[in-house]
Amino acid sequence: MSAGPYIGVDMGGTKIACGLVDETGRILARHTVPTERIDTPEELRDVLAHATREWRGAGHAPRGIGVGVPGWVDAEAGLVRSLVNVPWDADVALGPMLTDATDLPVILDNDANVMTLAEARLGAGRGRRHVVGITLGTGVGGGLLLDGALYHGARFNGGEIGHVSINARGPRCPCGANGCIEVYIARNGLVRDAKRRLRRAAGTRAAREIERLAGEEGDRVTPKVMARAADAGNPLACAFWETMGERFGAFLVSMTNLLNPECFIVGGGIAKARKHFFPAARRRLQAEAMNDQGPRTPVLAAKLGTKAGLVGAALLAAERFG
Amino acid sequence: MSAGPYIGVDMGGTKIACGLVDETGRILARHTVPTERIDTPEELRDVLAHATREWRGAGHAPRGIGVGVPGWVDAEAGLVRSLVNVPWDADVALGPMLTDATDLPVILDNDANVMTLAEARLGAGRGRRHVVGITLGTGVGGGLLLDGALYHGARFNGGEIGHVSINARGPRCPCGANGCIEVYIARNGLVRDAKRRLRRAAGTRAAREIERLAGEEGDRVTPKVMARAADAGNPLACAFWETMGERFGAFLVSMTNLLNPECFIVGGGIAKARKHFFPAARRRLQAEAMNDQGPRTPVLAAKLGTKAGLVGAALLAAERFG
Numbered sequence A, B: 001m002s003a004g005p006y007i008g009v010d011m012g013g014t015k016i017a018c019g020l021v022d023e024t025g026r027i028l029a030r031h032t033v034p035t036e037r038i039d040t041p042e043e044l045r046d047v048l049a050h051a052t053r054e055w056r057g058a059g060h061a062p063r064g065i066g067v068g069v070p071g072w073v074d075a076e077a078g079l080v081r082s083l084v085n086v087p088w089d090a091d092v093a094l095g096p097m098l099t100d101a102t103d104l105p106v107i108l109d110n111d112a113n114v115m116t117l118a119e120a121r122l123g124a125g126r127g128r129r130h131v132v133g134i135t136l137g138t139g140v141g142g143g144l145l146l147d148g149a150l151y152h153g154a155r156f157n158g159g160e161i162g163h164v165s166i167n168a169r170g171p172r173c174p175c176g177a178n179g180c181i182e183v184y185i186a187r188n189g190l191v192r193d194a195k196r197r198l199r200r201a202a203g204t205r206a207a208r209e210i211e212r213l214a215g216e217e218g219d220r221v222t223p224k225v226m227a228r229a230a231d232a233g234n235p236l237a238c239a240f241w242e243t244m245g246e247r248f249g250a251f252l253v254s255m256t257n258l259l260n261p262e263c264f265i266v267g268g269g270i271a272k273a274r275k276h277f278f279p280a281a282r283r284r285l286q287a288e289a290m291n292d293q294g295p296r297t298p299v300l301a302a303k304l305g306t307k308a309g310l311v312g313a314a315l316l317a318a319e320r321f322g
Helices: A041-057 A094-102 A111-122 A181-185 A187-200 A205-215 A223-231 A235-259 A269-288 A305-321 B041-057 B094-102 B111-122 B181-185 B187-200 B205-215 B223-231 B235-259 B269-288 B305-321
Strands: A006-011 A015-021 A027-034 A065-069 A071-074 A079-083 A106-110 A131-136 A140-146 A263-267 A299-301 B006-011 B015-021 B027-034 B065-069 B071-074 B079-083 B106-110 B131-136 B140-146 B263-267 B299-301
Touching (some): A027 A305, A041 A094, A065 A094, A065 A305, A079 A094, A106 A305, A111 A131, A181 A187, A187 A235, A223 A269, A269 A299, B006 B305, B015 B041, B027 B305, B065 B111, B071 B106, B079 B094, B094 B106, B111 B140, B111 B263, B111 B305, B181 B187, B181 B235, B205 B235, B269 B299
Parallel strands (some): B065 B106, B131 B263
Antiparallel strands (some): A131 A140, B015 B027, B071 B079, B131 B140
């Protein structure tokens, strides 16, 4: 990142964070607002204008703004095309709006791209030029750093790795395709699979143990419950994560054959259970990728945690405007 | 392509062609040798040295050599790592060897990459910056032109699109993975599927008609036989191509979600039957790709035919050394 701080904006489903970030990725100052209080882009504009004034008043000279958007953007036009988990209208000219309010250049990108950029530059992928970033959570998001730069494709739709299919005749995904990796290994798919396994094993000691743990979580069978059960060696939970890892591994094989990245970086809430599914995923990747690339393609845990969104957004601006 | 002719070398399974190609992609001169007569890289070196002397004697001044290799190369080192259909040893330093013999700089690449480059620059994809090239034949090969340049990945293994899986629990592919698209839509997979359909429909008029056509081809049920049957409206053959198109379409959906190319360019022997499977493939792509990208991503037939290999190899050299 070149000299001078940049402003990063991380638009999450529960909160929107604006931060002043220096060239090393350190967050100098931060404003956080619950997403539910930002009903319109104008409200975000006002929050950011206020923060920028305050930071300038404190002697900082921010040089540009990067925004990580949970949805589809047109970065060139500064347009938010559609959003997930944020109830704005479609086709908002967010870039020009923020520039008007702050006199700073603005660059937008998808939030998973932004997190990939942060991890590639300052996190688990430091120094790498070919990185596939994957976030496992309510969805499967991702970003592609190819030949040293974020890859967007023809119309900024590239990198939708959650919607690469691992089974062309598999269950329908809300996106319209069948058997997308997201259907299997994002939160909803995992919960569905866990419940199916519990029904099949009803009455066994392993099932009862998981039901007891679910009881502690408000009777919800969550990935966290399944991780706790696997921590205790519960065979039903271990088999559940093994299957998850094998499916994830199959996906990593295809991505390796297609893109031959230097590494995968895996973050998001589900990745907290990585010790339960990374081994099966790595085993499949190592056994099945072509030309012996599997053993040379590490599957790494993301390092920056929740600050990746903010830091990556600022990095985006630094690389564009620095 | 910049001024001055370049030499292209197209190493095929049946013949190896060396050609002098001008900046417009016109082939000025060509030497062709059966592959079976080129048992060692030294023999290719001698053929190329001879051709280069001859072309220089005729007043041409070639500026570099590009080689399309049916296998895995290390382009930076000029190394052929492994080959398909050419019985050389592994890890041949072909680049330095050809430079020694001709005093010209040499660049190697995978043959499917080279064909993609030719089609993107001078064929069906002229002017596009994001192209997925696909060759359907005995295997499924491919090349990725991303942000205007061939993409290779970390160790020149990128673009192995035939080994993207469409079914993680599908039949084993010789590469080691399961359900690779190549298993389903390359020649062997198609023949297997055609035979299975014939067995199931044994004795029907449609099956008898296909058996009659196969008789004319030495009793072999080939994609060509199935295409001829479909030409005549044979329902068994039409269903066969419909399934092939749907599988191909599922693959195109994943590739669109991941890479968002401006177009797909499809060549190779199987693509001759495109009128029978492009419609189903396009229908699926248009219906299922995210953010309405399907209708905006044309599936095009390759234009350059068999000369794509030679022209693309010369282009490779022109873009590297021009």
